[in-house]
Amino acid sequence: MSTDSPPASSSPAPIQLSRQKARYGERVIVGFLIFCAVVSVLTTVGIVVALVGPTIEFFREVPITDFFSADEWAPFFADASFGVFPIVVGTLNVTFWAILIGLPLGLGAAIFLSEYASPGTRKVLKPTLEVLEGIPTVAYGFFALTFVTPLIRDNWPGFLGDPPGIFSAGAAGIVLGVMIVPTVASISEDAMSAVPRSLREGAYALGSTKRTVALRVVVPAALSGIVASFVLGVSRAIGETIVVLIAAGNTPNLTFNPLESIQTMTAFIATTATGDIGVGTLEFKTVFAVGALLFVITLAMNALSIWLVRRFREEYE
Amino acid sequence: MADQLQTGADVKTAPPAIDAPDAAPNGGPTSSSAPVLSTENVHVFYDGIPAVKEVTMDIPRHRVTAFIGPSGCGKSTLLRSFNRMNDLIPSAEVTGKVLYHGQDLYGSGVDPVEVRKHIGMVFQKPNPFPKSIYDNVAFGPKVLGMKVDMDEVVENSLRHAALWDEVKDRLKQSAFGMSGGQQQRLCIARALATNPDVLLMDEPCSALDPIATGRIEDLMVRLREEYTIVIVTHNMQQATRVSDRTAFLTVELDEQDNRTGVVVEYDETEKVFSQPSDSRTEAYVTGRIG
Amino acid sequence: MPDPDRQDRETRSRMRTSARQAITAAGADTESLALGRRSKSEAWKSVAFLALMLFCVLVALALLVTLIIDAFIDGSSRLNADLLTQFPSGVPENAGLQSAIFGSLWVIGMMIITVVPLAVGAAIYLEEYADRSKWYNRIVELNIQNLAAVPSIVFGILGLGLIVRGPLDLGFVAYAGSLTLALLVLPTVILASREAIRSVPSSLSDGSMALGATKWQTIWHHVLPNAIPGIATGTILAVSRAIGETAPLLLVGATVFVTFNPEGPFSEGYTTLPVQIFNWVSRPQDEFRTLAAAGIIVLLFILLLMNSFAIWIRNRYARQT
Numbered sequence: 001m002s003t004d005s006p007p008a009s010s011s012p013a014p015i016q017l018s019r020q021k022a023r024y025g026e027r028v029i030v031g032f033l034i035f036c037a038v039v040s041v042l043t044t045v046g047i048v049v050a051l052v053g054p055t056i057e058f059f060r061e062v063p064i065t066d067f068f069s070a071d072e073w074a075p076f077f078a079d080a081s082f083g084v085f086p087i088v089v090g091t092l093n094v095t096f097w098a099i100l101i102g103l104p105l106g107l108g109a110a111i112f113l114s115e116y117a118s119p120g121t122r123k124v125l126k127p128t129l130e131v132l133e134g135i136p137t138v139a140y141g142f143f144a145l146t147f148v149t150p151l152i153r154d155n156w157p158g159f160l161g162d163p164p165g166i167f168s169a170g171a172a173g174i175v176l177g178v179m180i181v182p183t184v185a186s187i188s189e190d191a192m193s194a195v196p197r198s199l200r201e202g203a204y205a206l207g208s209t210k211r212t213v214a215l216r217v218v219v220p221a222a223l224s225g226i227v228a229s230f231v232l233g234v235s236r237a238i239g240e241t242i243v244v245l246i247a248a249g250n251t252p253n254l255t256f257n258p259l260e261s262i263q264t265m266t267a268f269i270a271t272t273a274t275g276d277i278g279v280g281t282l283e284f285k286t287v288f289a290v291g292a293l294l295f296v297i298t299l300a301m302n303a304l305s306i307w308l309v310r311r312f313r314e315e316y317e
Numbered sequence: 318m319a320d321q322l323q324t325g326a327d328v329k330t331a332p333p334a335i336d337a338p339d340a341a342p343n344g345g346p347t348s349s350s351a352p353v354l355s356t357e358n359v360h361v362f363y364d365g366i367p368a369v370k371e372v373t374m375d376i377p378r379h380r381v382t383a384f385i386g387p388s389g390c391g392k393s394t395l396l397r398s399f400n401r402m403n404d405l406i407p408s409a410e411v412t413g414k415v416l417y418h419g420q421d422l423y424g425s426g427v428d429p430v431e432v433r434k435h436i437g438m439v440f441q442k443p444n445p446f447p448k449s450i451y452d453n454v455a456f457g458p459k460v461l462g463m464k465v466d467m468d469e470v471v472e473n474s475l476r477h478a479a480l481w482d483e484v485k486d487r488l489k490q491s492a493f494g495m496s497g498g499q500q501q502r503l504c505i506a507r508a509l510a511t512n513p514d515v516l517l518m519d520e521p522c523s524a525l526d527p528i529a530t531g532r533i534e535d536l537m538v539r540l541r542e543e544y545t546i547v548i549v550t551h552n553m554q555q556a557t558r559v560s561d562r563t564a565f566l567t568v569e570l571d572e573q574d575n576r577t578g579v580v581v582e583y584d585e586t587e588k589v590f591s592q593p594s595d596s597r598t599e600a601y602v603t604g605r606i607g
Numbered sequence: 608m609p610d611p612d613r614q615d616r617e618t619r620s621r622m623r624t625s626a627r628q629a630i631t632a633a634g635a636d637t638e639s640l641a642l643g644r645r646s647k648s649e650a651w652k653s654v655a656f657l658a659l660m661l662f663c664v665l666v667a668l669a670l671l672v673t674l675i676i677d678a679f680i681d682g683s684s685r686l687n688a689d690l691l692t693q694f695p696s697g698v699p700e701n702a703g704l705q706s707a708i709f710g711s712l713w714v715i716g717m718m719i720i721t722v723v724p725l726a727v728g729a730a731i732y733l734e735e736y737a738d739r740s741k742w743y744n745r746i747v748e749l750n751i752q753n754l755a756a757v758p759s760i761v762f763g764i765l766g767l768g769l770i771v772r773g774p775l776d777l778g779f780v781a782y783a784g785s786l787t788l789a790l791l792v793l794p795t796v797i798l799a800s801r802e803a804i805r806s807v808p809s810s811l812s813d814g815s816m817a818l819g820a821t822k823w824q825t826i827w828h829h830v831l832p833n834a835i836p837g838i839a840t841g842t843i844l845a846v847s848r849a850i851g852e853t854a855p856l857l858l859v860g861a862t863v864f865v866t867f868n869p870e871g872p873f874s875e876g877y878t879t880l881p882v883q884i885f886n887w888v889s890r891p892q893d894e895f896r897t898l899a900a901a902g903i904i905v906l907l908f909i910l911l912l913m914n915s916f917a918i919w920i921r922n923r924y925a926r927q928t
Contacts, residue, residue: 015435015514017420019428026823033736036728040797041750043790047761050768108663116657125664127918132671134844134910136851138881139903142888143674146681146896181667209649211656232756239758241854246888266760266854273763273858279772291764295757302756306749405816407738434819444810446829456828457818504814511818 051295054288061282067289073252073263075286082286084293086252090169090262094244097173097258098180098237103230105177106184110226113185114192115214126186133182141246144175149247162259167249170258176243180233187232191225192218224308231305235298241266265294351419353378353515353545354399359413361394361403368394369578372413374564376515381537381546383560383586385553387601390566391578392549393441393519399547400436400517401429417515434461436515437508442524443500445492445507450475450484453492453503457511470510478506479536498529505536509544516540518548522555534559553602556586563589565598675907682900690901694866695883699894704902707883709868710781710861714879715850717785717872722796723842725789727831730800730838735826755794762791763855771859779860782872784879787859788852792845799841803834836924843917847910853881880906 059067062082070083109129113122149164149171156163164170195218203217219226241264249261250271273287352375359372369391376382384392394403401422403409415422422432445453454471463470471488475481480502484495492503501521508516518537522530537546537559550556556563564583568576582589582598593599693703729751737744766787770777777783807830815825856879863886865878880902887899 015418015420017417017422017428017431017435018426019431023821026821029823030732030736033728033732036725037732037737037747039725040729040754040793041747043765043793044750044754046769046790047757047765050765050773054768105663105666108660109667112657112660112664116660125668128668128671131914132667134847134851134914135671135674136853136881136903136906136910138851138853138885138888139674139678139907141885142896142899142903143677145888146900147673147677178667178670181663185667209653211653214656235756235758239760241758241760242885246885266758269760269764270854270857273767274862277767288764288768291761295761298756298758298761299753302753305756306752400817402813402817405813407740430816430819430821433817438817440810440813440817442810444808444814446811446814447833456815457820460815460818460820460824460828507814507818 047295051288051292054285055292058282058285058289061285062289071254073268076283084265084290086254087263087265087268087290088293089254089256090248090252091238091264091266093169093256093258093262094173094176094248094264095234095237096256097170098176099230099234101174101177102180102233102237103184106181106229106233107188107226109181109185110188110192110229111214111219113189115210115218126189129182129185132179133186135179137179137240137242138246140175140179141243144171144243144247148175164259165249165261167247167261168259169248169255169262172244172246172248173258175247176237176240179240179243180236183236184229184233187229188222188226191222191229194225195221224311228305228308231301231308235301235305238301239266239294239298241270245270265290269294351378352376353418354547355416357414357416359395359398359411359415361391361398362410362412363406364408365410366575367577369398369566372580374580374583376545376547377562378545379541379543380561381541381548381559383556383563384547384549384566385551385556385563385601386566386578387568388551389576389578390568392566394578395566396517396519396547396549397438399515400433400438402433402438404429434511435513436517437511437513438517439501439504439508439519439521441520443497443504445495445500445503447491447493449489450492450495450503451488454507454510457507461511463511474506474510475503477509477540478502479532479539480506496529498525498532501525501529501533502536505533505540509540513544515545515547518546520549520551522550522552530555553590557590560586562586565589565593565595565601567597567601678900678903678907680900682897682902682904685897685901686904690898690905695864695878695886696866699892699898702887702895702898704880704883704905706865706868707878707880707902710865710877711850711879713781713869713872713877714784714788714856714861715846717782718789718792718849719842719846721785722789722793722845723838726793726796726842727800727838729793729797730804731826731831733797734801734804735822735830751794751797755798759791759852760854760858762787763858765790766855766859777873778875779862779877780873780875781869781877783859784856784861784877785872787855788849791852791855792849795845795848796838796842799845800834800838803837803841804830806837807833836920840917840921843913843920847913847917850909850913851881851906853879853885856882857885880909 066082067084070081071085072081072083073086074081113125117125145166149166149168152168152171153163199217199221200213203213208217244264245267248264248267250263250267251261252263252268253260255262269287269291272283277284277287354376356372356374359369360367361369372395384396386392397403398411398415399422403411411423414424417432417436421427446456448456451471454474455467458465458467458470472481472485475484480499483499484503487494492500495503501524505516505521522533525533534555537548540546541561548556548560562584563586565581566578567581569579570576582593582595584594588594589598590602593602690703691708692705693701694706696702729747733744733748737747739745739748766783769775770786771779771783775783775786777786811829811833812825815829816822820828860876861878861882862876863878863883865876867876869877884899884902884906887895887902890896
């Protein structure tokens with residue numbers, strides 16, 4: 001037994017309760033941590049700063065009315081025209097077909113995962129969908145160009161007129177649609193899983209079938225989460241670059257026709273800003289002006305989706 | 318810390334041989350000295366709603382003081398205000414004074430980290446760190462920068478917690494391999510290693526079986542020799558077995574249906590249980606409520 | 608320790624509301640309450656509905672399988688060592704991925720070094736120090752959430768405007784790509800790290816704080832070591848996203864015809880795997896398409912390895928605790 005110096009207590013008189021060491025190290029560390037958090041804010045500020053300057057300069061040279069009213073996008077021709085609508089419509093064109101494919105598929109997959117799949121099935125399916133989300137866009141682009149487009153062209157029914165060309169908005173849109181399925185499915189599924197069991201049980205107790213419970217109880221209850229997943233999926237489609245660059249051609253074209261080749265805002269930026277683009281040239285500024293427009297559009301959509309998710313959380317958490 | 322000790326009337330020069338099982342006869346050491354902790358009109362609020370209110374009490378030195386009462390009466394909340402653990406809950410706020418040897422723990426310039434060096438705590442569920450038994454005990458002295466012989470501190474702390482004989486051959490093994498009762502005694506040893514003055518125990522036996530509970534209770538009675546102990550328990554028998562003084566807390570409802578804990582009665586344990594002065598205490602200790 | 612009674616009250620009122628909603632919802636569907644003939648058509652509808660939902664999942668999976676098989680069929684003829692050792696070339700037979708592989712290694716390696724401390728630091732701040740009632744902390748959170756959904760090409764513009772040119776003026780070097788991608792994946796790694804930190808039981812930090820450890824000592828000795836598997840998993844998944852990223856790199860100088868390996872993060876001229884593949888896809892000749900398909904297989908293989916590694920870490924540490 002060794003109790004020579006046990007951790008005995010008892011110190012009655014002046015006990016120092018104020019900070020004994022200044023702990024400068026700790027303060028430096030907290031300072032670093034705050035810096036890290038600030039970097040993320042600086043990134044957003046950086047994006048805005050990077051976009052605003054050249055964009056303002058762009059509008060000094062090109063009247064803003066031209067930008068939003070001219071119907072031709074030919075910024076680098078001798079007879080230049082800066083109507084942004086053709087590439088905005090190009091984006092909308094591709095996005096429309098992506099929505100048509102991606103949202104129903106994503107929602108259906110979410111309903112299956114949340115309401116029908118057994119825990120074991122879900123455990124396999126969810127990671128597989130995540131793999132789909134992790135496939136590089138260049139692989140999707142290749143797939144659109146060398147598989148989807150030939151498939152459509154080879155099986156094109158004659159009564160619909162001429163088949164689409166090698167580059168078409170539709171082929172890119174279809175592949176984009178499948179690309180956003182995992183995004184839509186996983187966020188929607190989260191929202192549906194968060195619907196309280198008591199709600200489902202209440203409906204089952206009244207004799208509802210699984211289908212009516214899914215469609216009339218779970219989906220309405222999870223609606224804001226589902227809509228948020230749609231918004232996020234759409235914003236992903238709008239911002240996607242490589243698939244459209246590879247599969248949709250790269251020609252500004254004011255059309256909603258899925259069979260034609262188009263250029264999107266993102267594709268314009270990626271083609272124009274590659275290589276040694278001269279700082280201060282009109283080309284350089286045009287990229288930033290289009291980038292600013294794209295940023296504003298996606299920012300608005302993100303804000304909408306964040307607001308919707310918030311509203312949903314308040315309801316059930 | 319040891320070098321700050323000043324020679325005073327209460328400073329023990331030679332600690333008793335606490336390993337002897339009968340070292341702490343009932344009654345404990347006489348100490349008529351000033352209280353270790355005394356509260357003055359303490360309120361604890363969560364999100365502005367009082368969880369405990371108007372607590373004024375003295376915690377005597379080298380005694381076991383028990384807080385009993387129905388669940389939700391704020392006894393844990395009150396306990397956590399004694400070592401400023403409530404600071405870790407953002408919505409919590411403490412008003413009033415908690416005097417520790419006369420110094421207000423919530424006074425300006427008081428650092429909660431320093432407070433916790435003097436006032437240790439043992440929690441409801443054993444919460445050993447996912448490290449070896451040795452490292453669990455050594456963690457406190459290490460982070461406090463205590464210049465001590467670590468092997469000796471670990472051994473002494475484990476002996477104090479009546480755990481040494483069971484674990485001396487596997488100090489380097491994970492603490493997760495121990496039984497629940499051993500884990501809780503390890504947590505006590507861990508708290509003792511930093512040489513505290515007061516030990517706060519928040520329902521330390523609620524997750525343990527009767528045998529493990531019995532060992533911890535024996536331990537508390539022995540530790541009273543050297544430490545001031547405050548224990549929260551919902552087990553009334555436990556309070557009668559280990560404590561010298563007992564505070565009974567209960568819940569009061571205000572007009573908005575907010576539940577707030579109040580101290581109904583605080584006295585020698587024997588008196589609280591045999592001749593309670595308040596009818597609510599009587600109802601509780603005789604088992605009519607709770 | 609939030610007031611249990613208040614929670615209780617909230618739960619109860621929530622349950623009441625839920626039950627009400629459920630009854631309204633189900634009540635609107637009176638046909639489902641009728642037994643008999645109706646239930647036969649109902650059964651058909653149910654089966655058809657289930658089939659439709661299953662179809663949605665299967666389409667996505669079928670596409671995944673087709674994509675991989677298609678790449679294999681197209682690219683298998685070029686899937687050999689030459690592909691990995693040769694440099695880019697205008698002659699398809701002589702073209703390979705060596706400079707792209709080295710470029711990717713430099714870009715991604717430096718990106719990891721850059722992003723991990725930043726993301727973990729921000730996550731610790733937000734989880735352990737930030738007072739959520741303060742407006743500036745809410746701004747930081749909102750900002751991260753928003754940044755996670757900004758299109759990658761916009762990060763490319765940021766890189767072009769501020770990193771390659773502008774204030775940092777690094778030029779077209781590999782580190783410009785690293786930094787751009789680091790900012791791109793920063794929100795993802797922060798979110799994963801926060802989740803990992805949050806999942807460390809609070810009883811551990813309570814135990815540490817009660818011993819008189821400071822906040823940082825508690826984080827360093829207990830919170831971080833226990834959060835590392837989660838942080839590592841999240842980081843690997845974010846990195847595998849960055850490996851396949853093409854668009855922003857086009858803007859920050861990853862050029863397609865680099866016939867040498869970068870000497871370091873700050874030497875001019877680099878390319879990466881997806882950028883090289885993108886270039887091959889864009890060429891009309893079939894031989895380059897074959898090269899692209901082979902490159903895609905290489906890329907997918909790397910991603911498969913990384914994902915398996917992440918899953919291995921997750922399982923290994925999930926069992927231990």
